[in-house]
Amino acid sequence: MLGKGGKRKFDEHEDGLEGKVVSPTDGPSKVSYTLQRQTIFNISLMKLYNHRPLTEPSLQKTVLINNMLRRIQEELKQEGSLRPMFVTASQPADPLSDNFREAQPAFSHLASQPLLPTDFVSTTPLESCLTPASLLEDDTFCTSPTVQHDGPTKPPPPVLQPVKDSFSSALDEIEELCPAPTSAEAVAAETAADDSKDHPSESNVQKPEGLPESRTAESKLMDSLPGNFEITTSTGFLTDLTLDDILFADIDTSMYDFDPCTSATGAASKMAPVSADELLKTLAPYSSQPVTPNQPFKMDLTELDHIMEVLVGS
Amino acid sequence: FLGAGGGNDIQWCFSQVKGAVDDDVAEADIISTVEFNHSGELLATGDKGGRVVIFQQEQENKTQSHSRGEYNVYSTFQSHEPEFDYLKSLEIEEKINKIRWLPQKNAAQFLLSTNDKTIKLWKISERDKRPEGYNLKEEDGRYRDPTTVTTLRVPVFRPMDLMVEASPRRIFANAHTYHINSISINSDYETYLSADDLRINLWHLEITDRSFNIVDIKPANMEELTEVITAAEFHPNSCNTFVYSSSKGTIRLCDMRASALCDRHSKLFEEPEDPSNRSFFSEIISSISDVKFSHSGRYMMTRDYLSVKIWDLNMENRPVETYQVHEYLRSKLCSLYENDCIFDKFECCWNGSDRQVFLLYIIVMTGSYNNFFRMFDRNTKRDITLEASRENNKPRTVLKPRKVCASGKRKKDEISVDSLDFNKKILHTAWHPKENIIAVATTNNLYIFQDKMN
Numbered sequence: 001m002l003g004k005g006g007k008r009k010f011d012e013h014e015d016g017l018e019g020k021v022v023s024p025t026d027g028p029s030k031v032s033y034t035l036q037r038q039t040i041f042n043i044s045l046m047k048l049y050n051h052r053p054l055t056e057p058s059l060q061k062t063v064l065i066n067n068m069l070r071r072i073q074e075e076l077k078q079e080g081s082l083r084p085m086f087v088t089a090s091q092p093a094d095p096l097s098d099n100f101r102e103a104q105p106a107f108s109h110l111a112s113q114p115l116l117p118t119d120f121v122s123t124t125p126l127e128s129c130l131t132p133a134s135l136l137e138d139d140t141f142c143t144s145p146t147v148q149h150d151g152p153t154k155p156p157p158p159v160l161q162p163v164k165d166s167f168s169s170a171l172d173e174i175e176e177l178c179p180a181p182t183s184a185e186a187v188a189a190e191t192a193a194d195d196s197k198d199h200p201s202e203s204n205v206q207k208p209e210g211l212p213e214s215r216t217a218e219s220k221l222m223d224s225l226p227g228n229f230e231i232t233t234s235t236g237f238l239t240d241l242t243l244d245d246i247l248f249a250d251i252d253t254s255m256y257d258f259d260p261c262t263s264a265t266g267a268a269s270k271m272a273p274v275s276a277d278e279l280l281k282t283l284a285p286y287s288s289q290p291v292t293p294n295q296p297f298k299m300d301l302t303e304l305d306h307i308m309e310v311l312v313g314s
Numbered sequence: 315f316l317g318a319g320g321g322n323d324i325q326w327c328f329s330q331v332k333g334a335v336d337d338d339v340a341e342a343d344i345i346s347t348v349e350f351n352h353s354g355e356l357l358a359t360g361d362k363g364g365r366v367v368i369f370q371q372e373q374e375n376k377t378q379s380h381s382r383g384e385y386n387v388y389s390t391f392q393s394h395e396p397e398f399d400y401l402k403s404l405e406i407e408e409k410i411n412k413i414r415w416l417p418q419k420n421a422a423q424f425l426l427s428t429n430d431k432t433i434k435l436w437k438i439s440e441r442d443k444r445p446e447g448y449n450l451k452e453e454d455g456r457y458r459d460p461t462t463v464t465t466l467r468v469p470v471f472r473p474m475d476l477m478v479e480a481s482p483r484r485i486f487a488n489a490h491t492y493h494i495n496s497i498s499i500n501s502d503y504e505t506y507l508s509a510d511d512l513r514i515n516l517w518h519l520e521i522t523d524r525s526f527n528i529v530d531i532k533p534a535n536m537e538e539l540t541e542v543i544t545a546a547e548f549h550p551n552s553c554n555t556f557v558y559s560s561s562k563g564t565i566r567l568c569d570m571r572a573s574a575l576c577d578r579h580s581k582l583f584e585e586p587e588d589p590s591n592r593s594f595f596s597e598i599i600s601s602i603s604d605v606k607f608s609h610s611g612r613y614m615m616t617r618d619y620l621s622v623k624i625w626d627l628n629m630e631n632r633p634v635e636t637y638q639v640h641e642y643l644r645s646k647l648c649s650l651y652e653n654d655c656i657f658d659k660f661e662c663c664w665n666g667s668d669r670q671v672f673l674l675y676i677i678v679m680t681g682s683y684n685n686f687f688r689m690f691d692r693n694t695k696r697d698i699t700l701e702a703s704r705e706n707n708k709p710r711t712v713l714k715p716r717k718v719c720a721s722g723k724r725k726k727d728e729i730s731v732d733s734l735d736f737n738k739k740i741l742h743t744a745w746h747p748k749e750n751i752i753a754v755a756t757t758n759n760l761y762i763f764q765d766k767m768n
Contacts, residue, residue: 036648040594043652055405059492059511060542060561061657064598067540072594 037072044069324677324750325712325766326700330384332369333759335704345755347742351415351423354666354746357385357753358425359760360410364394366427366480368438369760382749382764389438391480394429406431412497414506416519424483426506430493433508435484435519443471489515489525496546502553509546509558512539516570528576529558529568544602544659551611555580559616563600567627583625585632595647595656603659608676615678617662620644622680622690637690637697640682642720642731655683655736666747681740684729685756686716702740702754702761712766 044065334343342363349358357369367390372383397406408429416424422439447469450458492510499506507528508515514529529546533539542561549555554570566579587596599619607614613634616623620641623633639660643650650656662680676692682699690697699716706713719728742755750765 037594040648040651043648047654055407056402056493058657060544060601061654063539063542064561064601064657067597068594071597 037075041069041072044072326752326763327710327712327766328707328761329382329709329751329764330762331704331707331759332367332385332387332762339758343758345742345758345760346409346411347413348744348753348755348760349413349415349425350744350746350753351425352417352747354748354751356388356415356423357744357762358413358415359755360393360413360427361758362407362409364392364396364408364410364429366391366393366410366413366425366436368478382751382767385762389478389480391436393427393434393436394432397431411494414497414499416499417503426497426499428494428497428508431487431490433486433494433497433517434482435486436480437483438478438480441477441479442473442475444474445469446472484519484522486517486522486525489517495544496558498547498556500548500553501551505553507546507548507556509543511542514543514546514556514558514576526574528570528574530575530577545605547605547607547614549611550607550609557605557607557614559602559605561601562597563602563618565602565605565614565616565625581627581630583630583633585623591644593647595651598651598656599647604661606662606664608664615662615664617660617680619656619658619660622662622678624678624692635692637678637688639680639688640718642718646731650736653736655739658739659741660739661742663743663745665745666749679743679745679752681743681754683736683739684718684734685738685740686718687740687743687754700763702756702759702763704759710766713763 047065048062048069333345334340342361342365344362345359346362347358347360350356351358355371357371359367359369361367368388369385370388371385374383393410394408396408398404399406406429410427410429412426412428414426416426418424422437425436425438427434427436446453447467449463449466449469450460452458486508490508490510490513492512494508494510496509497506498509504520505516505518508517508525509529512530512532513527515525516528517525529543531541531543540562544559544561546556546558549557555567556570557565557567559565563584565583567581567583568576569580570576572578572580587600602616602618604617605614612627614625614627616625616633617639620643621639622637624635624637625633647656660681662678665675665677665679677689678692679687679689681687685702686699687702688697688699699718700713701716717725717728718734719725719730721731724730738756740754740756744753746752752763754761754763
């Protein structure tokens with residue numbers, strides 16, 4: 001838990017790293033501030049999706065984590081690499097969904113910085129009070145091993161039905177930036193989020209065409225907070241998550257046995273084309289748009305439901 | 315820290331420990347609340363398995379004048395069962411969040427116990443006599459053949475072994491969409507409030523099918539939710555006044571006479587943030603986990619992650635005193651955020667009411683990690699750290715104060731921050747209303763300490 005880092009010798013500098021805010025304008029500590037912020041951001045995201053599925057998560061905890069994420073995002077926006085933000089009338093009132101689309105440049109900016117696992121490792125002796133180095137290295141974030149095991153690696157988030165145009169185009173943008181696979185949980189949440197955005201007044205009552213069993217996991221995710229609070233606000237952060245190679249680059253897929261696919265070993269990126277192709281073959285009857293192997297990432301809602309059903313059933 | 319001997323300094327000694335010995339903690343045994351009744355004779359605990367265990371203090375033995383009576387099990391009952399919310403496909407935990415005693419009015423005792431959704435009024439009564447000598451029934455209950463009855467007699471009550479029975483007298487259900495975090499009985503002893511994350515309801519103890527909503531902070535658009543209610547309590551003397559605390563570190567005092575829905579506070583207590591301590595976690599550590607009025611009603615105490623604050627009800631802009639519980643954790647907040655410890659809800663309590671009224675001394679107590687608990691003496695401004703562990707369990711031996719070494723060279727007998735056990739947390743403590751007896755709950759054990767009587 002605590003204290004996995006080496007013993008610190010210079011106690012007077014200890015406070016500067018973790019307990020107190022380090023102004024982003026400080027020279028050498030700017031990186032550490034950004035690093036810390038990114039770490040906290042990632043941890044916060046993991047927390048939102050790692051609650052016990054049986055009981056309702058604590059609303060207080062969720063609210064505090066969401067506030068943390070919002071604050072970090074605000075800060076990133078103010079740090080300026082953004083187009084001006086505007087809320088479109090056609091979109092359901094969700095300032096955060098606009099934020100994430102606008103915020104992409106900021107996050108891609110960050111992603112293009114050398115904030116990769118190797119960098120984390122090299123700076124951890126200084127940052128050992130933040131998070132134990134082993135956790136950053138392993139990309140497991142000890143509190144949430146289930147995120148990687150629960151969901152199988154999949155091709156990046158499927159684009160949903162043409163009805164949800166702006167969301168689809170946003171996802172397209174992300175996919176261009178980062179074709180890394182993400183967890184099915186995150187995908188399911190996005191699906192659920194979109195459902196809930198279109199039906200803000202209903203919880204899990206209205207379902208698009210899809211299989212009932214697949215809905216259970218999604219509706220649990222969707223209703224982890226009353227009023228779809230969690231999912232709609234965290235939608236904004238999910239896309240940032242998909243940009244984040246650090247979290248999902250090294251997912252161990254050996255535990256994932258997806259029936260239509262041959263099981264794969266090694267890096268998730270190697271697996272993606274194989275599974276996507278297999279997936280498409282099995283889901284051909286469901287697809288409403290032509291899908292080619294070159295675009296393995298676009299699937300519609302029913303295919304996603306089918307995947308969820310398989311996952312929940314397995 | 316509190317020195318030995320002299321004046322008002324208390325020397326705490328181990329008295330008893332209740333609960334399983336082994337380190338393997340069954341989840342159902344995790345203690346979730348501790349509360350003395352108004353006389354201090356009874357001590358109730360609630361656990362994660364939905365059970366309530368009540369201990370009763372032995373009447374003082376004249377021959378054992380050097381110690382106060384021991385607490386022994388008086389009654390155990392299953393207060394709440396796990397339920398399933400079919401609409402949301404989620405379990406409702408049976409964990410007892412709070413127990414509050416009613417003042418005793420007759421031979422029976424009454425308490426309110428609550429889980430996340432339902433509050434129950436329990437009657438605990440003793441039976442030490444039973445009727446014997448029925449005409450139509452044998453002693454074992456079998457019915458006699460009426461034709462064999464030749465004489466009649468009047469049944470009489472005869473003594474029997476004491477039996478303590480708990481029965482649910484009222485069930486207050488279906489009034490909370492969110493998780494109940496507090497219940498508080500009003501000084502009129504007729505009404506009580508229950509608070510969840512977004513709403514506070516007012517009940518009459520006799521009426522279970524309706525309650526009045528007196529606070530509602532749910533936004534029209536849940537996406538705008540940034541603050542929740544964390545605790546609420548009625549004023550000990552003014553039956554129209556209550557306070558509730560929030561996850562942003564504010565306390566609102568409301569007067570029910572002002573309007574039916576007390577969404578507008580009469581007073582708002584908030585301390586401005588110290589800019590030198592600002593961090594990513596400032597909001598989270600400012601979230602108030604407990605609020606308790608002093609017995610006089612003039613002050614209230616709040617607990618946030620790192621400190622205990624005493625507020626004067628007449629001063630809203632800052633507390634009158636702040637005590638640091640474990641300031642050495644400030645540099646560990648990121649790790650504590652990651653392992654969720656930063657969300658731990660520590661409670662706090664005042665020392666006994668009688669002593670406070672006479673102003674002999676006022677002490678506040680709260681828990682920490684590594685099975686440590688802390689006390690702060692308001693008059694002397696001194697503090698002490700003690701440990702609840704079975705290793706200290708020699709009765710009448712004074713507990714040794716503990717010290718945590720934040721950084722630098724660790725002195726002998728000090729414990730370094732990195733070797734603290736964050737799984738051993740003391741969240742619940744209670745102070746006997748009249749005596750210097752305290753109950754301290756570790757994960758699954760209940761420790762009772764008392765001061766050394768000379």
